[in-house]
Amino acid sequence: MASRPASRRLWLVLPLLAAAYVLLVLAGSRWLGGERIDLTHDRLYTLSAGTRDIIGNLQQSLQLTLYFSDRASHGLPQLRAYHQRVVNMLDEVVRDSHGRISLQQIDPLPYSEDEDRASAAGLTSVRSNDTGDAIYFGLAGRNVKDGRTAAIPFFLPAKEPFTEYDIARLLHELSVARKPSVAIYSELPIWGGTDAEGKEAPAWTVLQQLRQLFDVRELDAGALAKLDMHTDVLVLIQPTGLPQADIEAIDRYVQRGGRILAFVDPDSEIGGSAASGLPILFRTWGVTFHPGRVLLDRSRALTVESPVTGAPIRDPAVLGLNADELNRHDPITAALSVINVSSAGYFGLLPDATTRLEPLLQSTTEAMSVPTDSVRNAVDPSVLYEGYQPDGQHYAMAVRLQGKLPSAFPADVPVKPPAHPAQVILVADTDLLANRMWVQPSPSLGQTLMSPFASNGDFFVNAIDDLAGPSDLIGIRGRAVEQRRFTRVDDLRRKADEKFKAKQIELQQELAETEQRIKQLQQHSAAGAGGADREAAVRQFTAKKLEIRNQLRAVQRSLDADIRRLSMRLKFIDILLMPLLVSLLGLLYGAWRSRRRRAGAGWR
Numbered sequence: 001m002a003s004r005p006a007s008r009r010l011w012l013v014l015p016l017l018a019a020a021y022v023l024l025v026l027a028g029s030r031w032l033g034g035e036r037i038d039l040t041h042d043r044l045y046t047l048s049a050g051t052r053d054i055i056g057n058l059q060q061s062l063q064l065t066l067y068f069s070d071r072a073s074h075g076l077p078q079l080r081a082y083h084q085r086v087v088n089m090l091d092e093v094v095r096d097s098h099g100r101i102s103l104q105q106i107d108p109l110p111y112s113e114d115e116d117r118a119s120a121a122g123l124t125s126v127r128s129n130d131t132g133d134a135i136y137f138g139l140a141g142r143n144v145k146d147g148r149t150a151a152i153p154f155f156l157p158a159k160e161p162f163t164e165y166d167i168a169r170l171l172h173e174l175s176v177a178r179k180p181s182v183a184i185y186s187e188l189p190i191w192g193g194t195d196a197e198g199k200e201a202p203a204w205t206v207l208q209q210l211r212q213l214f215d216v217r218e219l220d221a222g223a224l225a226k227l228d229m230h231t232d233v234l235v236l237i238q239p240t241g242l243p244q245a246d247i248e249a250i251d252r253y254v255q256r257g258g259r260i261l262a263f264v265d266p267d268s269e270i271g272g273s274a275a276s277g278l279p280i281l282f283r284t285w286g287v288t289f290h291p292g293r294v295l296l297d298r299s300r301a302l303t304v305e306s307p308v309t310g311a312p313i314r315d316p317a318v319l320g321l322n323a324d325e326l327n328r329h330d331p332i333t334a335a336l337s338v339i340n341v342s343s344a345g346y347f348g349l350l351p352d353a354t355t356r357l358e359p360l361l362q363s364t365t366e367a368m369s370v371p372t373d374s375v376r377n378a379v380d381p382s383v384l385y386e387g388y389q390p391d392g393q394h395y396a397m398a399v400r401l402q403g404k405l406p407s408a409f410p411a412d413v414p415v416k417p418p419a420h421p422a423q424v425i426l427v428a429d430t431d432l433l434a435n436r437m438w439v440q441p442s443p444s445l446g447q448t449l450m451s452p453f454a455s456n457g458d459f460f461v462n463a464i465d466d467l468a469g470p471s472d473l474i475g476i477r478g479r480a481v482e483q484r485r486f487t488r489v490d491d492l493r494r495k496a497d498e499k500f501k502a503k504q505i506e507l508q509q510e511l512a513e514t515e516q517r518i519k520q521l522q523q524h525s526a527a528g529a530g531g532a533d534r535e536a537a538v539r540q541f542t543a544k545k546l547e548i549r550n551q552l553r554a555v556q557r558s559l560d561a562d563i564r565r566l567s568m569r570l571k572f573i574d575i576l577l578m579p580l581l582v583s584l585l586g587l588l589y590g591a592w593r594s595r596r597r598r599a600g601a602g603w604r
Contacts, residue, residue, distance in 0.1 A: 047089075047092055047093070047164065048168075048475055048476050049472075050168065050472035050473060050474065050475035050476040051164060051167075051168045051171075051472070051476060052096055053472040054168055054171050054172055054175065054472045054473075055093060055096050055097050055100070055101070055171065056096075057175070058100045058101070058171075058175055059175070060100075060143050060144060060145040060175070061099075061100050061101070061102070061143075061145070062097075062100065062101045062102070062141055062142065062143060062144065062174050062175070063101075063102050063104070063141065063142045063144055064090065064093075064094075064102065064104070064139060064140070064141050065103075065104045065105075065106060065139070065140045065141075065142075066086070066087070066090060066103065066104070066105045066106070066138075067106050067107075067108050067114070067123055067137070067138055067140065068105065068106075068107060068136065068137050069108060069125075069133070069134070069135040069136045069137065071107060072110075072128055072133040072134070072135050073135055073137075075128065076128070076135070078157055079135070079137065079157060082157050082160055083137060085160070085163070086139075086155055086163060087105070089163060089164060089167065090103050090139075090167070091103070093167065093171075101171075106118075108136050110133055110134065115134070115136070118138070118140070121151050122138075122140070122149075122151035122153055123136055123138035123140060123153050123154065124136075124153040124154050125154075126154070136154075137154055137155050138151060138153050138154050139151065139152040139155070139167070139170065141170050141171070141173075142174070143175070148173075148174055149174075150170050150173040150174050152166050152167070152170055156449055158442065158449050158451060159449065164476060165473070165476045165477060168472075168473060168476050169212065169213065169473060172213075172471065172472070172473055173213075179213065179214050179215040180214050180215065180232040180233065180464075180468035180469065181214070181215045181217070181231050181232045182210065182216045182217070182231070182232065182233045182235060182464055182468070183216075183217055183218075183219050183223075183227070183231045183233070183234050183235070184207075184217070184218060184219060184235040184237065185218075185219040185220075185221075185223075185224050185237070185239065186218075186235075186236075186237035186238065187237065187238040187239065187276070188237055188238050188268070188270055188430060188433070189204075190204045190206070190237065191203050191204075191207065191218060204433060204434065204435060205435050205438075205439050205450045205457060206433050206456070206457045206461070209457050209461055210460070210461055210464065213465070213473070214233075214464065214468070221242070221243070221246060224242075224246045224250070225243075225245040225246050226249070227249045227250070227252075227253050229253070229256055229258065231253075231258070232467075232468045232469075233259045233260075233261060233464050233467045233468050234250070234253060234258060234259065234260050234261070235260075235261045235262075235464065236250075236261070236262040236263065236278070237262075237263045237433070238263060238264070238265060238268055238276045239262070239264070239276055239277070239278060240275070240276045240277075242278070247278070247280055247281065247408070248409055248412065250278070250281065251281060251284075251407055251408050251409050251412060252409075252412045254281075254405055254407075255407050255413050255414060255418075255422070256418050256422075257418030257419065257420045257421060257422050259422065259424075259467035259468070260424045260425070260467075261425045261427070261463050261464060261467060262278065262424070262425070262426050262427070263276075263427045263430045263433065264276040264277045264278070264289060264291075264345070264426070264427070264430070265343070265344070265345060265428065265429055266290065266291045266293060266294050266344075266345040266372045266428070267294055267345075267372045267375060267376055268343075268430045268431060269342060269343060269431050269434075270430070270431065270434055275291030275292070275372065276291070277289050277291050280408050281408055283350070283408075284405075284406055284407070284408040285353075285401060285405050285406065286350045286352065286353025286354060287347055287348070287349065287350070287353070287355070287357070287399075287401070288347065288349065288350055289345060289346075289347055289348075289426075290345060291345070291372070292371060292372050293345060293346070293369045293370065293371065293372060294317060294343050294344065294345060294369070294370055294371070294372050294374075294375045295317075295319075295344050295345065295346055295368075295370075295395055296316040296317055296367060296368050296369075296370055296375075296384055296388070297316060297319050297367035297368075298314070298366055298385070298388060298390075299364045299366035299367075300319040300320055300321060300325070300364060300366075301314040301315055301316040301317075301318065302314065302315060302318045302319065302320045302340065304318055304381065306381065306382070307379065307380065308379060309380070313380070313381050313382055314381070315381035315384070316381070316384050316385065316388070317342065317343050317375045317381070317384060318340070318341075318342045318343075318381075319340065319341050319342070319344070319363070320338055320339075320340050320454070321338065321340070321341065321361055321362075321363075321397075322337065322338050323337060324364070325361060325362050325364065326339065326360070327358070327359060327360045327361075330358065330360055330400065331462070331466055331475070332360055332400075332425075332459065332462045332463050332466050332474070333360050333361070333459065333462070334475070335458075335474070335475055335476070335477065336455035336458055336459060336462075336477075338455055339361060339438075339454055339455055339456055339459055340432060340437045340454045340456060341361070341397060341429045341431065341432045341437070342429065342432070343372075343375055343429070343431065344428050344429035344431075344432075345397070345428035345429065346363075346369070346396055346397055346428055347396050347397075347399050347426055347428060348396070354403055354404065354406065355401050355402060355403040355404075355405060356401075356403050357396060357399040357400070357401065357402070358399060358400040358401075358402055359394070359396040359397075359399055360398040360399060361396070361397040361398035362394045362395060362396050362397060363394055363395040363397065364394070365392050365393060366390045367390065367391060367393075367394075368388065368390050369391060369395070370384070396428075397427070397428045397429060398425070398426065398427040398428065398429075400425050401423075401425070401426065404421065405422050405424065423467050425463050425466075425467065427463075432459070433456065433460060435450070437454065437456055438452055438453065438454035438455070438456035438457055439451060439452050439457070440452075440453055458477040462474050514544055
């Protein structure tokens with residue numbers, strides 16, 4: 001009898017709760033407006049401090065026009081959802097500008113004046129698969145005061161994580177009066193041209209990124225000797241055997257307060273076998289660089305395909321440096337996540353050096369230094385593990401020089417000191433600039449999109465941006481390139497490699513010797529010598545070869561055994577154990593509530 005009043009009260013309370021919920025939603029829509037909560041790990045949908053600073057420092061009014069083909073895109077729900085996210089971000093930009101930025105949205109219909117204006121503004125279109133109509137989705141910007149324009153031709157869905165950076169870059173282009181001047185001397189084919197097969201090769205992606213923000217020009221040896229102070233940043237990539245006149249020109253540039261970013265490499269995989277460097281200047285600055293030594297680091301080794309077996313293998317000369325190896329206090333690397341290097345060198349200081357080195361990229365204590373030829377001549381990366389002995393120290397692969405830089409040619413020192421001291425950043429690897437180390441080409445809406453999987457390009461642009469005068473874009477670049485490593489899996493894989501690598505190397509050597517012995521026996525058999533005994537020996541060695549190959553396969557399977565066990569444990573926990581625990585807790589809670597209700601009914 002006591003349960004009927006309780007059920008009546010429940011039926012009365014439920015409509016009241018529903019009404020309260022509706023009122024709460026309406027009140028939230030009315031009072032909270034467009035407020036959102038960003039629950040992503042890196043807050044990718046919240047304007048960063050750099051974007052807010054760019055908006056806050058605007059001195060002129062900007063007009064933004066978002067062109068989106070609303071009618072023609074009805075059959076593209078993914079593009080329409082991305083459009084809404086772009087609109088939300090632009091709304092936040094406009095809101096934070098306090099009237100300095102205005103936004104207009106236009107649907108450019110086919111053959112309309114709006115479509116003509118979109119094309120004139122530099123926007124591009126793609127064709128709808130269903131109707132064949134041109135679809136526009138881009139942003140045009142204009143500085144109201146001086147009439148300068150900039151545009152994002154098309155918001156590709158594959159580049160969604162970089163939406164904030166693209167918008168911030170457009171605002172930055174419209175707000176700065178002059179792009180910094182960057183001169184590049186490179187002995188690598190970064191400018192593109194014709195490859196070995198006679199095909200046209202585009203400029204490297206790092207250079208394409210750089211041209212969006214800076215006034216970039218190419219230097220040859222003759223122009224390097226005539227370098228002047230109108231250059232904001234000088235970039236040297238793989239300088240080898242520079243003549244005296246060029247070295248003197250670089251030294252004069254430094255003594256007059258110049259800014260240099262230099263990439264040198266003991267073993268450039270693109271620039272040939274010649275090691276690069278600036279030995280005269282390095283020695284004067286108190287910097288040591290060993291062109292005959294390369295770093296190995298088994299704890300950061302990346303997986304590559306073995307050129308011998310075709311199987312995946314961890315190469316200790318090809319490294320993936322993560323946040324622990326990046327300087328989190330320097331603006332160049334603070335926002336970056338992972339940088340890949342290959343056959344990198346390292347820097348140090350001479351005993352009598354007056355300068356200091358601030359590492360930007362460094363190895364772990366599991367690294368060791370080996371002769372360059374041992375890496376260059378390694379047929380298979382597995383041989384680099386033979387006799388591996390970590391040095392127990394961090395090696396600096398990229399550094400910022402600090403302190404007054406002495407001149408290698410005292411006669412060129414200016415009488416009047418420069419207004420600003422020279423700045424020099426050194427990087428002991430050139431391969432990190434190559435596309436293969438950090439971007440993956442992929443088709444997207446009829447275009448080839450270079451999708452970054454590492455922050456190499458951001459490191460390059462950030463370094464130049466910092467030397468030219470740090471801008472707020474440094475804090476935005478790299479936010480979307482996030483590589484969340486499975487640290488437990490990485491640790492298990494490294495320990496498995498260490499445990500089984502010696503056995504694998506031993507078996508591979510034994511296999512090579514057995515194959516060589518079989519080859520010799522077969523040659524003798526072909527010559528008609530040996531007869532039955534030699535044939536029996538061939539069969540014996542062939543059986544041994546098969547046995548060794550079986551052992552190699554067993555070792556290879558053992559490498560991933562711990563990882564498979566960890567995967568099974570995780571699957572058991574996620575798929576079976578957690579649902580069971582949640583169900584059990586729900587049943588216990590329901591039983592407890594039921595027991596309380598019965599106890600309450602009996603008490604009444």
